[in-house]
Amino acid sequence: MSEADLPTNDVKIKPFLIGVAGGTASGKSTVCKRIMERLGQVDMDQKTRQVVSISQDSFYRELSPSEISKAEKGQFNFDHPDAFNQALMYDTLKDILNGKIVQIPAYDYRNNSVSKNEILTIYPADVVLFEGILVFYFPDVRNLFHMKLFVDTDSDTRLARRVPRDINERGRDLDQVLNQYMNFVKPAFEEFCSPTKQFADVVIPRGADNSVAIELIVQHIRDILDVGKRPLNRGQRISPPKLVSTPDSSPSKKIGDHLFKRPH
Ligand SMILES: Nc1ncnc2c1ncn2[C@@H]1O[C@H](COP(=O)(O)OP(=O)(O)O)[C@@H](O)[C@H]1O
């Protein structure tokens, strides 16, 4: 696509904004990737959707010199809500919802800071996924989402994935990963992340392995985008999905136990 084909700031595209929360290494990015792949494909109605995914990690706040030296020793708490620039996160999501083009830095885990060189330009899209450990923690951010997903993967699996990932991709050594996990990641998950599961519309057990849940979610998003056979880009407010219990289901909101019902 050439620059000329891209929407300008004058075109008001109101994306369908989806929050994807879950513990570290639960599979949030992988679930987003699967949703993007499925929604981005030509479907039976010959439609493709523009879908982008943004990481909450791009909104870690700048650290002071003393915090930087703590971070280098694995002694800074990146799992606490105070580690994020909440105002920037909110303003950026508002801009996205208002159809603006925004620029978001990639996060550099090796330097514990946002990247100065790798800046992602996010153009208005039909669907925007925003994933991170605490995307449902801040009420003003949480209230912006049209749909909220929580990726629920057991903590042993998450730790087993996090250790090799942090060593191979984030420049950490084993001691640092385990100390950080025990001192900060695990307690903060229990205090700040896990309780936000209650805000999810859909809980996805086993993350990206749960292809049934992902397919149901993708089909539901397609249904919402197609309501009234109008493109989403006309600024119309879309109702969040409703989940309706089957007669014999438990009160849990896990997707396998419930049927989707389209908003009236
Ligand atoms: N279903 C899965 N099976 C095996 N490995 C997975 C699965 N989902 C994610 N991973 C791996 O686990 C690590 C963390 O996954 P990721 O999707 O980045 O999690 P998060 O975004 O929640 O941190 C990555 O190395 C990824 O390749």
Ligand SMILES: Nc1ccn([C@@H]2O[C@H](COP(=O)(O)O)[C@@H](O)[C@H]2O)c(=O)n1
């Ligand atoms: N400089 C940093 C910043 C963040 N982390 C850890 O990343 C985790 C969140 O990313 P996920 O992909 O795992 O969701 C979070 O648990 C932080 O501990 C870090 O180690 N260093």
